[in-house]
Amino acid sequence: MATAYSPTNFVNPLSLNSRSHDKPVLFDSLKTTTPFLGSTYKLRPTSIQFNQPSLHRRCAVVAVSEVVKEKKVKSSSNLLITKEEGLDLYGDMVLGRAFEDMCAQMYYRGKMFGFVHLYNGQEAVSTGFIKLLKKEDSVVSTYRDHVHAVSKGVPARAVMSELFGKTTGCCRGQGGSMHMFSKEHNLIGGFAFIGEGIPVATGAAFTSKYRREVLKEADCDHVTLAFFGDGTCNNGQFFECLNMAALWKLPIVFVVENNLWAIGMSHLRATSDPQIYKKGPAFGMPGVHVDGMDVLKVREVAQEAIGRARRGEGPTLVECETYRFRGHSLADPDELRDPAEKAHYAARDPITALKNYLIESKLASEAELKAIDKKIDEVVEDAVEFADASPHPPRSQLLENVFADPKGFGIGADGRYRCEDPKFTEGTAHV
Secondary structure, three states, X not given: OOOOOOXXXXXXXXXXXXXXXXXXXXXXXXXXXXXXXXXXXXXXXXXXXXXOOOHHHOOOEEEEXXXXXXXXXXXXXXXXXXXXXXXXXXXXHHXXXXXXXXXXXXXXXXXXXXXXXXXXXXXXHHHHXXXXXXXXXXXXXXXXXXXXXXXXXXXXXXXXXXXXOOOOOOOOOOOOOOOOOEOOOOEOOOOOOOOOHHHXXXXXXXXXXXXXXXXXXXXXXXXXXXXXXXXXXXXXXXXXXXXXXXXXXXXXXXXEEEOOEEOOEEHHHHOOOOOHHHHXXXXXXXXXXXXXXXXXXXXXXXXXXXHHHHOOOOOEEEEEEOOOOOOOOOOOOOOOOOHHHHHHHHOOOHHHHHHXXXXXOOOOOHHXXXXXXXXXXXXXXXXXXXXXXXXXXXXXXXXXXXXXXXXXXXXOOOOOEHHHOXXXXXXXXXX
């Protein structure tokens, strides 16, 4: 039998109609192989075999990789989701897509500035994971963070206003596209540099564990999701935090949104082993590969990973193979990717796939879904109107939230600004 570290140790893809009263265990170790789902390239084969690890270090390497396009479901007991769940997933994905499409319009009309990175095509990942969270759970995002924010419950008005640089934004207009934050919704950023959010997410997960085990807050079962891309997985913070999270059994799920491209660098050219999820067992945690264009498959893996974290069983590394339908940012003409590759993934649009599943499974009618589309359009239009009418921040706000005091030099024991003390510059005349 192959060990848990064997490169050939994967789980068979789950059938859409395979669910029964006996829930499949996604993280079991079965022996099969799988390429990346829709990639136009094949993974390099490997014959590396590892020695049998000690029992306490055994972790599954699994793959869940079937596309959502099943035939008719025979009975409601075979359905993967309820009608309410299906409509909620659909509405969230449509909101993410419509919001980003509107962002593109507003950017080109000069309403937004700087770099704006859109999420089109990757909605199944955000929705599949975040809609399973409780309000107290935390999400740490990247520079491609708008949709993570709205999925977590941040109002579309607040996100759009932030993009417009207005005081009504979730960061009062000081964060912008890459730095969404909401304490109320436990959205801990938006980070412009790749990898810098992973240590923050690890710290958030440590806080949950500390509150539960040291402060004895028995009801603190909060989970943290750390989202990042394939380009981040060659950075040191990624490996350091996997190690810490596994060592301390932190309640965190590391979600790799592998859209196959790090700006203009193909993932297959940038890493020695492109199967990112296999790095999980190296640190003593399960590694899972899932079709990131299929919200139902993402959701099924997310349920297991989030459940493990909430039960105190430690972290999971989940690699979601997905694809962005636009360039790296709105400043990117997107001329480096093969048109055939882009067309291949466009044909696997996750929103269209879910829509077809809902209709074919008789969970929703075309009219019901069109009503959701119309409602979402109204929400996005309202967000734009609200943001456009909102005021710009005053100049006096520039130094707020930068230093401990607005003058930037600290406050002395007497409560006065240190820079106002006559002795503040004493001893520096020779400099």
